[in-house]
Amino acid sequence: MKTSFISNLAIQNSMRMTISRGQVEIQKLQEEVVTGRFADIGLSLGAKTSTSVSHHRDVQRLETIQDSNALVTQRLSTSQLSLAAMSDAAQQMLEAFIVANGTDDEPKLNVMRRDVEASLELFTSSINTSVNGEYLFSGINTDVKPVDDYLEPGSGAKAAFDTLFLGHFGFTQDDPAAAGITTAQMDNFIDNVLEPEFMGPNWNTNWSSASDTNISSRIRTNEVVDSSANANGTGMRSFALAAIIGIELMDSPISSEVRASVNEKAIEYAGQAVTGIDNERSNLGVSENRVAKANEAIEAQVRIMKLHLNDIEGVDGYEASTRMQSLLTQVETSYTLTARIQQLNLMNYL
Template identity: 25%
Template structure:
């Protein structure tokens, strides 16, 4: 009978090789337990990466749309807040003018003009709002504020109204100047006549907000408040009765301008809703794609845990055998 044996050196090498192999298995299984994904992706996919690469491209597109929808949401939310601020000023001014118009007293007229100057500052500041370094109401010229200061506006408008004798003439001159392309648009407005391009929020959907500071609703509100601010200016030389009549008429017209502002807020609100819906759809699509991707390379946690326990036991057994072999000697055998 032939007896095959191996030497101590070869036995040691065999045990070390086996230990290394088991340790490698433990590292692999530990990685799969911690990440939930197989380490050998190529083996799982059979070398065909086309499906997972397509999923990765789709996820990358959704990431881009996620950033776009976040920016669009910030833009529209800030625009909505600006419109609310402007609308509140118009509402307060409307109520005040109608109230002051019934009181034919110079002190009340002065209060009305002073309030109009303050509200004009607020309205222009609201239209000059920026978000992320971009002006909201400047069209494509997002690097500049759309409107000059309220003082510049009052100075320019005052030159058009000085010397006019009647309330009707003053209102007509103010309306003509605000509607004239060489008037308000050229002197006070600093933005672009081109509106912003649609904000892309999904593969086939964009949101357009073609609102600039030259919108008729804004110009009507700014016009009436600016005229109210100048009503008590000595350059116009209006009598108390004329001021009362002017304030009353301006209050009625501002109520109409407020309605127009509400319609603009509704338009922005509709855009906000579309952006939110697109963000929700994109999020759902991303969840679905991530699930599909994980299914391709996911490691079964129960199977992995069982394998890990098995190889750990194998390593412990190997160490026990190694220790016993190390303690073998002829002296111990002869005893």
């Protein structure tokens, strides 16, 4: 009969390796139970890994657009609030002109002028609104304040008007000689000198620093919208023109007939301002609606892709938990056996 030598050290090392492998597998199974997906995607999916990576990239791109759309929504909602304030200011200015219609009473004209100045101040502060350091109504020139305050000392816009009036009539609007201006002459000044200053290219030189190009935002992979307005719209130009007529001409020393004609022009431009600004609000409202629908579509796409990813990468949580419990039992048994084997020593039996 032949006997073979078996080392208890070899048995201990074998148990130790079993425990080590079991611990690694337990960690992997714990991760799978917690995340619900394979711990090692490449090892588990093999050739299908590229599909998983592609879907993850698509989900990340869509979620990036969702984050961008949140900023677009903020810009649009803030712009709407500012436009609402501008529309209210235009309406208040229109009412001030209507109340002053047909009057030469100086106190009433002074009240009208204060109301128009208050409306212009509200308009200016609203159109210069900024969010996150960007001016909302500067178009793509987001780092430039779109409109300076006309009522501030040293205003370039004020200087431009004074130059226009003096160059056309040969005296200032406050000069007593203004009483000699006829209705035809004043209409000619407003229609052929003042209005082109606001509606033509000089608006961008003397009045506005905004760009005509609005900010465009990609709200879906295949859809782009304008996400801002700018200070060069017809409504904004008409507002400024009406306000300047009210501030500079209505209470100047002109005749009653001329003042009535000027007031009629101011009412006309103020009405155009209300309409134009409300049109801007409508345009942004369309963009807001498109962004909301885009977000709904993106959310649906993300859900579908994540469901597909779960089909590819997902693990059976119950099965993984059962395997983990089985491995824990095996490891505990290995610990017990290892401890007993370590106690096997010939000296204990001598």
